Amino acid sequence: MGDTGRVSTSASSTSASARATAATAPVTPEQAGRAWPWLAVQGAFLVLLAVVAVVWADGGPRVLLAGLGLVGVARGAAALRGARAGRVDRQGAVVGAGALWLGLVGLGLSLLGAAVAGWTFVVLAALALGAMVARAGARRVRVGVLVAVVAAAVVAGAVLAGPGWLPQVATVAVAVAVLVLGVATGVAAVSTLRLSRRPAPAAPAGCGGCACGAGGCGGLQRI
Secondary structure, eight states: OHHHHHHHHHHHHHHHHHHHHHHHOOOOHHHHHHHHHHHHHHHHHHHHHHHHHHHOTTTHHHHHHHHHHHHHHHHHHHHHHHHHTTSSOHHHHHHHHHHHHHHHHHHHHHTTOHHHHHHHHHHHHHHHHHHHHHTOGGGHHHHHHHHHHHHHHHHHHHHHHOTTHHHHHHHHHHHHHHHHHHHHHHHHHHHHHHHHTSOOOOOOTTOOSTTGGGTSHHHHHHO
16 A cells, blocks of 8 residues: 555656656747647748738738638637647637637628728727736736827827728728738747757667656656
8 A cells, every 4th residue: 555655656756757758848949840830830820911901901900800710710720639639728719719710800800891891800909908907917007098199090090081091091000000910920939940950969878768757867866
């Protein structure tokens, strides 16, 4: 009984150590080699969407909304596939399902015309401002003042230039945010490419990799 208890405790601690190691394991060059092309394509696609949305006044908002919908569908489907394979936890699966659903909604709204796409961006901008205030924390007063100034400018512009001015401004604001996200994704792709070109660390002498899944050679000895 005593020996069994010690073995069970040791096995439990080894299993927990293995889970913690897997959760904090760095990205390997092989994983980086598979990830950087997708990051580069996604970054270029987002930058292209932002440019088209600003340059093409008639169809740009619809293209931007449809492109964001495609990105949401792709990321959501990838998260759900990872959840089925056990690579993504429950929270990631829920986020993926939400991204997939919102992506489909965005694709549907993009088919209804440029006006619908523009007002969709108005709603997105309003939700983003609300999220900024909700997450401000100690900076809530300053963020609230910023949001109030933005809201006043929007109201003044709508009064002076008409209601059609608001969707145009919201489209430009979303396009700028997408442009920043695209550039950041491109920078991440370059960093990931550099990581993929690093030589893999050499395994210790005599290591066959048989105990890595159990927390390493030390974990195998404890068992």
